[in-house]
Amino acid sequence: MVKVTFMGAGSTVFAKNVLGDCLVSPDLKGIEIALYDIDQERLADSLLMLKAINRKYRSKATIKTYLGVRNRKKALAGADFVVNAIQVGGYEPCTVTDFEIPKKYGLRQTIADTLGIGGIFRALRTIPVVLDFLKDMEEVCPNALFINYSNPMAMITGAIQKASPIKTLGLCHSVQHCAERLMHNVGLGAEYDEKVQWNIAGINHQAWLLSISKDGVDLYPRIKQLAKEQGLTEGDKVRMKMMQTFGYYITESSEHASEYLPYFIKSTHPELIEEYGIPLDEYPRRCIEQINDWKKRRDELTTQNKLEHTRSGEYASYIIEAMLNNKPYKLGGNVLNKGYITNLPKAACVEVPCLIDATGVQPLFVGDLPEQLAALNRTNINPQILTMEAALTQKKELVYQAALLDPHTSAELSIDQIISLCDDLFEAHKDWLPEYK
Secondary structure: OOOEEOOOOOOOOHHHHHHHHHHHHHHHHEEEEEEEEOOOHHHHHHHHHHHHHHHHOOOOOOEEEEEOHHHHHHHOOOOOOEEOOOOOOHHHHHHHHHHHHHHHHHOOOOOOOOHHHHHHHHHHHHHHHHHHHHHHHHHEEEEEEEEEEEOHHHHHHHHHHHHHEEEEOOOEEEEEEHHHHHHHHHHHHHHHOOEEEEEEEEEEEEEEEEEEEEEEEEEEHHHHHHHHOOOOOOHHHHHHHHHHHHEEEEOOOOOOOOOOOOOOOOOOOOOHHOOOOOOHHHHHHHHHHHHHHHHHHHHHHHHHOOOOOOOOOOHHHHOOOOOOHHOOOEEEEEOOOOOEEEOOOOOOOOEEEEEEEEHHHEEEOOEEEOHHHHHHHHHHHHHHHHHHHHHHHOOOHHHHHHHHHHHEEEEEEEEOHHHHHHHHHHHHHHHHOOOOO
8 A cells, every 4th residue: 555644734625636537536545644844733633624525526535633842753654655735934923024024124025035135045945844754764764765845845855865865856836837837828728738738947936948849840939029019028028038138038927037037026116116007015915815724624624524626736645646557758857967058067956857756766867057047057056955965064154154145135225134134034933943153
């Protein structure tokens, strides 16, 4: 019997997507599911929800819950696949802190979960916890595949691949929707179907649509001409501007992309915020909306005897099928750069095409990115590498240096301001961090 352990199973809606996909898969009948969380109420909600799907589709799955650190090894014991979706510190207090303290320095953010000062401290909180998971896995399920969904994707996945022998793959939602979104932006959405072929590589949240074609015809010239005629697409102006300027479309949304670059969120040019439609403080708003939405959805998901589920676009269930049944499956995954992208650093965590089959995860060779794209990636990779090293060594100077090299932070604040900001965040997050020296 195949065992899937879900870390952070109190994320009930996301657990429905990933584990619900497993329960409706004909290839995964009778699997064992272990739900782990530190929140008893949310864990119970997820159990009720998954049992209802299990009944509806007669999946014959065994589903058990494991609460708290004392039960973590039991949850992991014998697992074949471990899915990670934790958020250390949650919306309150940690996400609020990541936004409000930088704001006192005049540093504004949109999402703050991948890069920037918020992303750096989110990584510092999360990496030690995930490393504890992997230490347990080395003892009780050393051959399992660890599938990481938690952000900041590149920093967490890169750090744990450096530090642990456990097989790991980082997954994000942005790759599979990128080409379709671009075609929609320029009015070609109706033409997007399975015949559209694309290739994407780079780093998480800043990977590049390197090619897009249909029936052997390169679509980029037509797309760029339509984009030029129509102007910047409402709701996606940052990405469209970057494509105009650097020649290629970025995987992640404009609200994300705006804070990985020094060009758009500038206190000296506040008009840019309106011009490009940049939603400052977007992530805290989303968190509040999700909290309120959960209050409405909870009854829907936890009180039904049988619950419908339509398979989502999440990769996890397809990975499990591919490895169990040797059904080759291709996806965009996050791995340490062992020569896959030849003009990015080896210490970087890159997002590249990966082939999954019974042999495991096989990242594919990409070669050189167009130099302007590699250059932009390197501006993000520099603080990522330093943050990974900081998390693994607890050296405070590396955190300062990561923040000083962050494109958005360094474009807004002085050296002394950035160091002071880091000190304020160390103090505010001290209950969530190991001791840094």
